[in-house]
Amino acid sequence: GQSLEQPSEVTAVEGAIVQINCTYQTSGFYGLSWYQQHDGGAPTFLSYNGLDGLEETGRFSSFLSRSDSYGYLLLQELQMKDSASYFCAVDSSYKLIFGSGTRLLVRP
Amino acid sequence: EAQVTQNPRYLITVTGKKLTVTCSQNMNHEYMSWYRQDPGLGLRQIYYSMNVEVTDKGDVPEGYKVSRKEKRNFPLILESPSPNQTSLYFCASRYPGQGSSPLHFGNGTRLTVT
Numbered sequence: 001g002q003s004l005e006q007p008s009e010v011t012a013v014e015g016a017i018v019q020i021n022c023t024y025q026t027s028g029f030y031g032l033s034w035y036q037q038h039d040g041g042a043p044t045f046l047s048y049n050g051l052d053g054l055e056e057t058g059r060f061s062s063f064l065s066r067s068d069s070y071g072y073l074l075l076q077e078l079q080m081k082d083s084a085s086y087f088c089a090v091d092s093s094y095k096l097i098f099g100s101g102t103r104l105l106v107r108p
Numbered sequence: 109e110a111q112v113t114q115n116p117r118y119l120i121t122v123t124g125k126k127l128t129v130t131c132s133q134n135m136n137h138e139y140m141s142w143y144r145q146d147p148g149l150g151l152r153q154i155y156y157s158m159n160v161e162v163t164d165k166g167d168v169p170e171g172y173k174v175s176r177k178e179k180r181n182f183p184l185i186l187e188s189p190s191p192n193q194t195s196l197y198f199c200a201s202r203y204p205g206q207g208s209s210p211l212h213f214g215n216g217t218r219l220t221v222t
Contacts, residue, residue, distance in 0.1 A: 002167075008148075031208065042198060043151065045210030087150060089211075094158065095166060096141070096211060100150035 002026045004099035006088055011105045012078055020073045020102045022088030030091035032064050032071045037101070038084045046073070046086075078106050110135045114199050114214035121189055122222055129184045129217050131199030139202050140182040141166070141211070142174065144195040151198065157182055189221045 004024045012018040022032065031050040035043040049055055049064035049071060061074040075082055085101040112133045121127055133140065141156035143166075153166030157176040171193055173185040182201075186193060197217045203209040 004150075033210070035211075042213035042215050043211075044213070048208040048210070050208060089151075094139075094164075095153055095156065097153070097167070098143075098151040100148060 002090075002092065002097055004088055004090060004097060006086075006099045006102045008100070009103045009105070011107060014078055014080060014106055014108050016078050017074065017076050018078060018104065020075075020086050020088075020104070022071045022073075022099055024069050024071075024088070024090050024099075026090045026092045026097060028092040029066065029069075032062070033089045033091065033096070034060075034062055034073045035087045035089060035098075036084050037087065043087060075104075080106050080108070082106050110212070112199055112201055112212050112214040114197075114217050116217060117215065118218050120220045120222065123190055124188050127186050127189060127219075129186075129197060129199075129219070131182045131184065131214060132180050133182075133199075133201040133212070134180065135201060135212065136179065137201035137203055137212070138179070139204065140176065141200050142172070142182070142184050143198045143200065144168065144193075145198060145216075146195050154184070154197075189219075191221050193219065194221045195219060 006022045033048045034046040037043040047062040059076045064071040083106045087101045089098045138159045142154040143151040155174040157163045199214040200211045202211045
């Protein structure tokens with residue numbers, strides 16, 4: 001079967017760094033994406049890793065290890081507005097398969 | 109403004125009454141897809157379309173139909189809705205069907221079937 005595993009909930013303090021992990025098992029793999037969704041809103045694209053290594057976009061970075069079927073999203077200098085759900089998603093044979101999401105709560 | 113537009117935003121209906129949720133994008137994207145989102149289950153793909161007249165099943169297609177007669181439109185049809193189809197639905201689109209092209213989502217349709 002196809003599955004993506006990520007923690008259901010993470011709590012962190014404003015200004016801190018948090019890492020959200022994602023492990024996957026899929027038939028076919030072209031890349032790993034991350035999406036952010038605020039309560040009541042639509043998911044929005046954050047980052048994509050097609051190759052192993054680290055991709056950096058401002059305060060957010062994403063990492064992929066294809067040999068370990070593992071990736072993570074790193075959020076630095078956390079702000080209150082980062083409180084949201086974060087989804088990893090695998091590109092697999094023209095399907096984009098999403099994990100069940102990690103709810104991040106940022107506390108003052 | 110580049111966007112994916114879904115209608116309606118909220119819909120309450122009764123079991124068995126056919127309904128259509130519309131989706132339109134103005135970005136000339138070839139790829140379009142429908143997802144449903146349920147608590148604890150993330151986003152599950154219902155159907156996707158690689159281009160006009162090309163559609164394929166996602167992971168949870170039972171009870172749904174789609175059509176892609178024009179590039180910009182990708183309606184989701186529930187011929188005989190049932191309570192287990194109560195969910196939050198998202199339409200999305202992007203350029204080629206895979207790779208680094210981000211998926212653009214509509215604002216969602218919250219469907220309740222009683």
